[in-house]
Amino acid sequence: MDIVVSAIIGDLISRSAAFVINKYFQQQPGIDKILQRLQRVVMRMDTVVKEAEGRHITSKGMLRQLKILRQGMYRGHYVLDASRFQDFGEDEDEVSYSSTALSRFSQSKRLRLSRNDGGSSNREAALFFVANNSIPEELQHMVDTLEDTMTGMNEFLFFLESYPRIIRQPYGTYLLLDNCMFGRQTEQEQVLNFLLCPSVTPDLAVLPIVGPLGAGKSTLVEYVCRDESVRERFSMILFLPEGCLKNEGVINLTGNNTKIRHQNCTSQNRLLIIVEIAQDINEGTWRRLKSSATSMAPCGGSKIIITSRSERIVNLGTTEALRLNHVRPEPYWHFFKSLAFGSTNPDEQPNMAAMAMEIALEQKQCFMGAHIVAGLLRDNFNARFWRRILECVRANKQTHLLLFRKHPNLRLLEEGPLYNWRLEGSCRYFLVCNYQSDSGDEVPEISARDIILGSGGTLPRGEFEALAWRSRIPPYYNYTIRCIIQAPQPTVGRKKRVPQEECHLI
Known part of the structure; x- marks a missing residue:
């Protein structure tokens, strides 16, 4: 009885906190106007970046300015998406109490914007969720910075006209990102300049x-x-x-x-x-x-x-x-969103976009994870399926934090064994013992997708090889894993304790 009463009281407290903070956020007089300014400056940045990416730029100074523009564009989109989708949670009747409570807790948090002052990757993250009363001031500072950046690009726009155009075939955004290198255009031009x-x-x-x-x-x-x-x-x-x-x-x-x-x-x-x-x-x-x-x-x-x-x-x-550093969270969200939604406008599905945003944040900028998970989302485009994946991602994260005190994708960075979630099957986890990449033609018949979805027939007993992901871009690596269907055990991987800074993974 005491447990039930505590659960009810905790639920009422979380509801009250969410209501009060949401009310405060909605009543801020300058938020809407600041977001409108942000949307306008991001649209201008979009136009300039797309024009610049269609030109063969060779100047190092121009490439540095383009990189600044691109970072500002992704950061602005990230903030707009977060502010647009943060009030759309899950259907509370279709999820467990624990995930519902976590969802309410996440929604009761508001955005706080960090300043780009260099330093570690954690300080470079443009957004993170905390309850904070300085949202208007920080949002105002961010918009002012982006507007100043655009104002200082007059010379950039003038010289941009002198560079030749690059002839490209028209593709959908998600097709382009799925088959092209993402986020390294500036670095690519720098290497080309060195060679030529x-x-x-x-x-x-x-x-x-x-x-x-x-x-x-x-x-x-x-x-x-x-x-x-x-x-x-x-x-x-x-x-x-x-x-x-x-x-x-x-x-x-x-x-x-x-x-x-x-x-x-x-x-x-x-x-x-x-x-x-x-x-x-x-x-x-x-x-x-x-x-x-x-x-x-x-x-x-x-x-x-x-x-x-x-x-x-x-x-x-x-x-x-x-x-080369790991891609920042803002462009990674743009990449993940494009793969998951394909040609569908995320604004038309704000509930699913909110779930996708949380799933993307938990990938820790892992591109292989983006291709696998976003591919599952795109091929099963319904809110119930996306909600199941979100619950699995949350549970898998908690499992690794309890067992290893590490996020699963950070254990992947350490090249240590880790558990992954499954949607179907008697055991909802499988242990990835090791992984390798090569560009050979022979690949395992079983794929990680088969293991997650429980498709492709009966899985082998004991350890077996599976194809995690086959890259569609050069050098066309095949990422294979050795794994076993196994529930989480505290002793797995305890012998290998490699100290590693918790940075973002690509």
Whole structure:
């Protein structure tokens, strides 16, 4: 009886808190006007960014300004969506008490805007939900900043007209994002400028690219290597995958460990060498690599791109290193929303958009997770199914916080075992023991989608391989997992305690 009374009192308190805070938020006199100003400046930014993305910009200064514009555009869209969808919760009659209470608690929180003052990834997050009375002031500050940014873009718009247009086929947004690299346009142009501009010295030009696991280093380099202007400039594009430079003997750039990505017999004898290393490279090995490249192309003009998760490779560069960080929450929401809703306008389904926003936030900027989960949402476009996925995402997060004190996607970053949720089956979880990526043609017959939906027949007993996701963009990796149908157990993965900063995952 005491438990029932406590539950009723707790429910009444949460309802009262939600009512009071909602009433306060609705009665703020300046909120609506500020949001209208925000919508106008975001529309202007949309127009400029789309025009700029259709031009072949080579100036580093212009690219930096475009990056600022793009960040402001995504941030503005994020705030507008959050303010638009935050009052649309779930149908309380169709969910359990626990998730309903959590939903009310989430709705009673209001937006607080953080300032972009640099620093850690946590401080860079543009939005997070807390009860706070300074919403109008912070929202006003954000809109003022975006308007000042647009005002200072007059020179950018003037010089933009001088850059040639890029011919592209018209595609729907979700089709374009599903088949193209997302969020790295500025970095792509920077790498292209490095490769296509003549070297200042006759020495080998080296560009280091540094970024954490899963930041998209390989994808960025692969996209650049497929550019026609790059293939015309270099006679051969060589790829040295991770691990092939451990041998400190003579480096043979035409040996079995080296993959030839492209050959152009009509071009001048110039090499483009792509080197992937996990951490650091031996000084002697690096010296022999450069010597081999020089002997193969003695006329000069060859270049090296080296990618790593270690900052130590920065000193190897002859130009400023390119640093890739995880995509911020605002553009990630734009990506996830486009994949989940397809050609449907999210404004027409605010209840589902609110659920999608929470699901996207829990993905921690994981692109593989976005493709898997958003694909399920798009293929099962109804509120009941989306609500089930939201409940599974919430429960899986709580399970990992209780067992490992880590968000599941942060355990993925640590490359440790983790549990994933299932919609069907006697056991609602499966344990992912390990995972790998390759670009081979052979893939497991079972997919992660089959495991989640309980389709595809009876699953094997014990450990088995499954295809988590097959990328549609270069280098077309297949992400496979070894997993087992198993309920959460506190002992799983306890032996592997890797200290890792809780940053965003892509």
